[in-house]
Amino acid sequence: MASLPLSYYGEDVLRAVAEPVRKVTAEIRKVIDQMFDTCAAESGIGLAAPQVGLSRRIIVCDLSHLDMEPFCLINPAIKRRYGPLETEAEGCLSVPGVFMDVTRCRDIVVEGRDLKGRLMRLEATELLSRCIQHEVDHLDGRLFVDWVEDREQLASEIEALQGRLAEIKLTGKREMPQGAFVG
Numbered sequence: 001m002a003s004l005p006l007s008y009y010g011e012d013v014l015r016a017v018a019e020p021v022r023k024v025t026a027e028i029r030k031v032i033d034q035m036f037d038t039c040a041a042e043s044g045i046g047l048a049a050p051q052v053g054l055s056r057r058i059i060v061c062d063l064s065h066l067d068m069e070p071f072c073l074i075n076p077a078i079k080r081r082y083g084p085l086e087t088e089a090e091g092c093l094s095v096p097g098v099f100m101d102v103t104r105c106r107d108i109v110v111e112g113r114d115l116k117g118r119l120m121r122l123e124a125t126e127l128l129s130r131c132i133q134h135e136v137d138h139l140d141g142r143l144f145v146d147w148v149e150d151r152e153q154l155a156s157e158i159e160a161l162q163g164r165l166a167e168i169k170l171t172g173k174r175e176m177p178q179g180a181f182v183g
């Protein structure tokens, strides 16, 4: 296992628009391997490259707890959002300990490249759809907290988060939230 260090709320890389990948090189494949390892080690269901400090358009999704094969998408683009709006709590490895409701479309069609550079087109619903939408947001410098409607609660959550981040910087340790959406 070769985990990469995470980027946290407040770091510029999480607010940048990530660069497309022009060619799937050995170096890119290695980063993707490390992203899978990091995602698993941190008990996430998804991870975007900016979350490990790399401003490139790469995401991985790991819903293996639902018997889904983990996969990566390079240069993912959401082509269609449809179905009813659904509201669920989300969390983020880069925003540790904050879980808040976000409303998103239930269904999407997404296109991207796989590890071999082949075009993939995927229809996703519910948790997988939410995961992909959350990760693609990361590539555009957006975090789930940007979509939270309860701004008052968010402000107090962010205040608590600052303390938690200071603790992480100091000790390198943090509690690992289990079972909830963390992407």
Ligand SMILES: [Zn+2]
Pocket: 091, 092, 093, 094, 134, 138, 182, 183
């Ligand atoms: Zn996230």
